[in-house]
Amino acid sequence: MDSARKFSRVTIFLHWIVGLTIIGLTCLGLYMKNFEVFALYPIHKSIGVLIAIFVLLRAWWRFINGWPTPVRQYPKIEQFMAHMTHWVLIIGSILMPVSGFMLSSFSGHGVSMFGWELVAGQHAANGEAIPYNEFLSQVGDITHTSVGYVLVIAISLHILGAVKHHFLDRDLTLLRMLGRG
Ligand code: HEM
Numbered sequence: 001m002d003s004a005r006k007f008s009r010v011t012i013f014l015h016w017i018v019g020l021t022i023i024g025l026t027c028l029g030l031y032m033k034n035f036e037v038f039a040l041y042p043i044h045k046s047i048g049v050l051i052a053i054f055v056l057l058r059a060w061w062r063f064i065n066g067w068p069t070p071v072r073q074y075p076k077i078e079q080f081m082a083h084m085t086h087w088v089l090i091i092g093s094i095l096m097p098v099s100g101f102m103l104s105s106f107s108g109h110g111v112s113m114f115g116w117e118l119v120a121g122q123h124a125a126n127g128e129a130i131p132y133n134e135f136l137s138q139v140g141d142i143t144h145t146s147v148g149y150v151l152v153i154a155i156s157l158h159i160l161g162a163v164k165h166h167f168l169d170r171d172l173t174l175l176r177m178l179g180r181g
């Protein structure tokens, strides 16, 4: 279990596997969409579906373990900001795979994980995707884009916070998450 001095290996493993993958998928998603690199879509979807398993495990682990105790007493406003950011990160990391799955499956493009078909695509003779449900596909699309941008802001604030704790406050916050508390 986590304590004020030390995090369990499970917490550390789940934080970094989910955190680094989400940063990677966010950059990949923005790049492939804005530069229309369609060849990257299958790999984005495959990693996105796979990481969803770890995202859910992580949310469950946080739920049964409670939130981490701060390494020392910070000003109340700072604690509040950090806590809010953690909530946005956890909820955002659940909404991203769910909305991605919705947009890809309901739009008729289909979803595969490393070649294993999870939802079949539906295509017209000219190769264009035929939506199963246009409305749900739009809901997925709007959610994926907007939560994606919210995550970019939350992740930036989160990293700035970690850097501040380490270099300005010189406390154990970052080292504890690196397993060296
Ligand atoms: C290079 C990137 C990152 C760094 C340096 C970093 C660093 C940290 C640190 C030092 C903590 C401990 C805070 C504390 O003790 O109060 C933490 C906690 C947390 N981080 Fe990150 N993080 C990064 C990326 C991410 C990303 C992308 C996510 C999004 C899913 C994330 C989600 C969380 C959450 C939810 C917590 C709360 C504690 C927990 O649930 O384990 N982090 N992070």
Ligand code: HEM
Residues within 6 Å of the ligand: 022, 025, 026, 027, 028, 029, 030, 033, 034, 041, 044, 045, 046, 047, 048, 049, 051, 093, 096, 097, 098, 099, 100, 101, 103, 104, 111, 141, 144, 145, 148, 149
């Ligand atoms: C944690 C997991 C995920 C993250 C962080 C993520 C992130 C992103 C981001 C930031 C974009 C660019 C959005 C935009 O500019 O509008 C994007 C696009 C996209 N993502 Fe994800 N994604 C994840 C999971 C998934 C999953 C599981 C799927 C499907 C099974 C998926 C399918 C797509 C598709 C199809 C696009 C392109 C949308 C379009 O062209 O309009 N994503 N993703």
